[in-house]
Amino acid sequence: MDRRTLLKLTGAAGLTAGMGSIAGCLGEEGPDEFVITQGELAANADPNDHNATPAYNVFDPVYEPLFNMTPDGELQERIVTDWEHTDDNEITLTLRDDVVFHDGEEMTASDVAYTVNRQVDEEVGIPSPQADGMTGITGAEAEDDTTVVVEHEVSPVLAETGIGVFGRVVSEEWMEEQDQPVADDMNGTGPYQMVEFAGEDYALYEAFDDYWGEEPAFEQLRLQMISSNSTRIADLETEASDVVTDVPPSDVFDIDDQDGLEVRNITSFRNIFLVMPNDEEPFDSQEFRQAMNYAVDTEAILDNIHDGFGEPMSQPIPSEHFGFNPDLDPYPYDPDQAEELIEESGYEDVEIELTCPDGRYLNDTDVAEFAASQIDDLDSVSCEAEIIPFEDLTEMTLDGDLGTSPEFFLIGWGNPTYDADYGIVPWFVDGQASNNFDDDELEELILESREIEDEDEREEHLQEVMAEVHDLAPWVFLYNQESIYGVRDDLEWEPRNDERINPGEMNL
Numbered sequence: 001m002d003r004r005t006l007l008k009l010t011g012a013a014g015l016t017a018g019m020g021s022i023a024g025c026l027g028e029e030g031p032d033e034f035v036i037t038q039g040e041l042a043a044n045a046d047p048n049d050h051n052a053t054p055a056y057n058v059f060d061p062v063y064e065p066l067f068n069m070t071p072d073g074e075l076q077e078r079i080v081t082d083w084e085h086t087d088d089n090e091i092t093l094t095l096r097d098d099v100v101f102h103d104g105e106e107m108t109a110s111d112v113a114y115t116v117n118r119q120v121d122e123e124v125g126i127p128s129p130q131a132d133g134m135t136g137i138t139g140a141e142a143e144d145d146t147t148v149v150v151e152h153e154v155s156p157v158l159a160e161t162g163i164g165v166f167g168r169v170v171s172e173e174w175m176e177e178q179d180q181p182v183a184d185d186m187n188g189t190g191p192y193q194m195v196e197f198a199g200e201d202y203a204l205y206e207a208f209d210d211y212w213g214e215e216p217a218f219e220q221l222r223l224q225m226i227s228s229n230s231t232r233i234a235d236l237e238t239e240a241s242d243v244v245t246d247v248p249p250s251d252v253f254d255i256d257d258q259d260g261l262e263v264r265n266i267t268s269f270r271n272i273f274l275v276m277p278n279d280e281e282p283f284d285s286q287e288f289r290q291a292m293n294y295a296v297d298t299e300a301i302l303d304n305i306h307d308g309f310g311e312p313m314s315q316p317i318p319s320e321h322f323g324f325n326p327d328l329d330p331y332p333y334d335p336d337q338a339e340e341l342i343e344e345s346g347y348e349d350v351e352i353e354l355t356c357p358d359g360r361y362l363n364d365t366d367v368a369e370f371a372a373s374q375i376d377d378l379d380s381v382s383c384e385a386e387i388i389p390f391e392d393l394t395e396m397t398l399d400g401d402l403g404t405s406p407e408f409f410l411i412g413w414g415n416p417t418y419d420a421d422y423g424i425v426p427w428f429v430d431g432q433a434s435n436n437f438d439d440d441e442l443e444e445l446i447l448e449s450r451e452i453e454d455e456d457e458r459e460e461h462l463q464e465v466m467a468e469v470h471d472l473a474p475w476v477f478l479y480n481q482e483s484i485y486g487v488r489d490d491l492e493w494e495p496r497n498d499e500r501i502n503p504g505e506m507n508l
Helices: 003-016 053-059 109-120 129-134 156-166 172-176 229-237 249-256 286-295 298-304 335-345 364-376 390-397 421-428 440-449 455-472
Strands: 033-038 067-069 075-077 080-087 090-095 137-144 147-152 192-197 202-207 220-225 261-275 350-357 381-388 409-414 475-488
Touching: 033 053, 033 229, 067 156, 075 080, 075 156, 090 109, 090 156, 109 129, 109 137, 109 147, 109 172, 129 156, 129 421, 137 156, 147 156, 156 421, 229 249, 249 261, 249 475, 261 364, 286 335, 286 364, 286 455, 286 475, 298 364, 298 475, 350 364, 350 390, 364 381, 364 409, 364 475, 381 390, 390 409, 409 421, 421 440, 421 455, 440 455
Parallel strands: 033 220, 350 381, 350 409
Antiparallel strands: 067 075, 080 090, 090 147, 137 147, 192 202, 202 220, 261 409, 261 475
């Protein structure tokens, strides 16, 4: 039995296993404090000043999404109880009338309109990295206390997805009284209110008594950061954590063999890939970029570094997303073909450097060093890996300026929208923070897809975009990363493809 099969079996069986005391004192009503440990948290307490999944997990207990997104990608009511497309470029949102902020003030439509505007308009808020997920939304206005009109320039489904996935309700009055970005306090409408925010170390929460929805399962909640894999696993094994993220594949069987613990996993929507900005030699050559895809053996990476976990990718989105092209296969490992393409490119005997973040993704440095060594094995290219802090890499790559990016770098991109748009617009459209590839024809093709309202026509068009991206090879397409969690075995919870950890979906 291989590891993937074992995890599917143990994950399915985990919901009814026996109860153990992990974090806090376990009584009839559950632990005093439920502890979730991640490898990364958030640098500040501003819900709009980030766009990384671990940070969303920090903010979501406090700041509620406007909609619920089901594990199948369906938008359901939450703060918004109804929505309709009242004009070609407008969506009217109807809001709950019983929602209060943690400071006791009632939530109104003005707060929701301000929430949207703070994300998409730098004059209202801060330059928000979440704006990439809301491109095409131009603003919002309150019509009355429970009605908001959102204006947009894209197809209605994209506007719905943008506000549904990325909108988090903030208080206009409270937010404008804070220094920007907010450093260490939170005031949302969610089931938990902030007790203490200690930056990238931990965040403490307690249940909010006046929450409009279902009472949360845990009276107290802690999210903490432990960047070391071994220390994070030890925290689980010593009953100091109830859930830990990013379990290395090599630790899976050890955890699963322990009483009271188990592993749960799912192939995530996070793509891992090697970016090749095309503004510098040799990556301005399509033949050279294709050669790099043939030079790296993704199956060997998954088998030897990830113990078989993960799925090879052929395009910027996973198979579950709207617009996926099923006719595209991953580039095969073929070093001879790579050598031929390098010769065609005219860039023989070049030296390149692969930059990789340290510890942001599962076994990321091992993957980068393996890929660099395979490229270096080619007769016509020399390649070395350079390992740097993740924060340094994001500063260089998420400013929308190709000139500041490393020539060749490893990164991951999680797409929680179930739609191809968020997998391509941020990377291939000029002016987006993540844009590291300049191709006018590709950009025009992508922008055309944003205006198509007919579902079948839009899907066909997006599949054409996927084929074009595959052929242009702006990335070395690697794999969709496996999300592997260590949990107490009496926890009622299943991991999600989008990597979101919602305590509201957990119980004991």
